[in-house]
Amino acid sequence: MPIDPRHLPLYHAFIEHDLAPWLACLPAQLAEGLDTRRHGDLSGWLRVLDKLGNVKEPRVSLTTPHVSVDADLSEGDQQRCANLLKALAPWRKGPWRVGTTVIDTEWHSDWKWERLAPHISDLTERRVLDVGGGNGYHGFRMAGAGARLVIVIDPSPRFYCQFHAIRQLMGPQAPDVHFLPVGIEDVPARLETFDTTFSMGVLYHRRSPIDHLLALRDTLRPGGELVLETLVVEGDEHTVLVPGERYAQMPNVYFLPSSLALAQWLTRAGFTNVRIVDEAVTTRDEQRRTDWMTYQSLADFLDPNDPTRTIEGYPAPRRAVLIAERT
Numbered sequence: 309m310p311i312d313p314r315h316l317p318l319y320h321a322f323i324e325h326d327l328a329p330w331l332a333c334l335p336a337q338l339a340e341g342l343d344t345r346r347h348g349d350l351s352g353w354l355r356v357l358d359k360l361g362n363v364k365e366p367r368v369s370l371t372t373p374h375v376s377v378d379a380d381l382s383e384g385d386q387q388r389c390a391n392l393l394k395a396l397a398p399w400r401k402g403p404w405r406v407g408t409t410v411i412d413t414e415w416h417s418d419w420k421w422e423r424l425a426p427h428i429s430d431l432t433e434r435r436v437l438d439v440g441g442g443n444g445y446h447g448f449r450m451a452g453a454g455a456r457l458v459i460v461i462d463p464s465p466r467f468y469c470q471f472h473a474i475r476q477l478m479g480p481q482a483p484d485v486h487f488l489p490v491g492i493e494d495v496p497a498r499l500e501t502f503d504t505t506f507s508m509g510v511l512y513h514r515r516s517p518i519d520h521l522l523a524l525r526d527t528l529r530p531g532g533e534l535v536l537e538t539l540v541v542e543g544d545e546h547t548v549l550v551p552g553e554r555y556a557q558m559p560n561v562y563f564l565p566s567s568l569a570l571a572q573w574l575t576r577a578g579f580t581n582v583r584i585v586d587e588a589v590t591t592r593d594e595q596r597r598t599d600w601m602t603y604q605s606l607a608d609f610l611d612p613n614d615p616t617r618t619i620e621g622y623p624a625p626r627r628a629v630l631i632a633e634r635t
Contacts, residue, residue: 314472318486325457329496341489353396353469360392360473368481370452373418376405377477396470398601401442406477414601416594417445424629427585429533431455434503437527439492440510443470451483458485465489498526508537512561521577528634540567540628556609556618556625567628579632587628
């Protein structure tokens with residue numbers, strides 16, 4: 309079966325960066341992750357990519373809050389491009405800008421990046437894995453910070469299509485950032501390749517958080533750095549919240565530790581030099597409904613009479629960033 313031209317840069321990157329153990333799995337993982345029989349809307353989203361085409365002489369910016377693609381588009385082409393991008397909504401991670409079209413996403417992912425960027429190791433020339441990376445917004449910011457390779461993994465086919473819409477518009481100016489529609493469980497065991505691994509907004513969705521930390525550890529070379537961002541609660545090193553069926557209307561939230569407890573988990577999982585570099589309550593300005601994400605958002609998940617509590621009565625979302633090194 310011929311390789312989808314969309315995936316050629318991904319194959320080339322795996323070969324260039326000696327990811328042979330993963331390369332062997334790649335065709336099967338792409339076929340399963342993009343099986344239109346399993347994902348009913350995927351065929352339509354792929355048609356959007358075909359219609360989107362390319363732009364001439366794109367100019368790309370990866371270092372500003374809006375990851376942007378500038379091009380000299382006519383008013384009609386600009387509107388057509390905007391309509392096609394909107395067909396891939398909801399857009400949750402961003403913001404992005406394509407010409408004069410600003411994709412105002414649910415999350416101000418740039419705020420999270422600004423909070424953690426001063427604390428991580430210099431990404432220049434590093435090979436980076438972004439686990440649960442959504443549509444790749446942070447992956448492009450990592451490239452803008454100097455990473456020579458970024459692999460974004462996320463099982464969502466919608467995020468795959470949003471990523472490729474932006475990468476396609478970047479054309480030859482696209483950085484070495486690639487997307488694979490899989491989860492952490494699909495990464496070959498003991499890969500021990502990446503200089504930096506990010507896991508942001510994933511841990512609380514895992515039934516076994518320690519196993520997740522061990523899997524993240526296995527992606528890193530000795531001395532590599534983990535950047536972990538997740539929901540936490542206030543408390544001491546023994547505090548862990550195990551919510552009921554839902555937390556802030558999310559059905560698949562299992563463990564919310566305190567930052568201090570999470571630091572202990574990281575140590576138990578074989579990390580060293582563990583430090584808590586940021587902790588903040590999520591605000592309704594950072595996560596909100598927009599024209600590009602018209603469904604319910606954070607304001608709908610909080611107690612209308614007490615915004616410090618979720619609608620279920622738990623503490624409102626608080627997120628922390630921890631950084632650690634693999635021994």
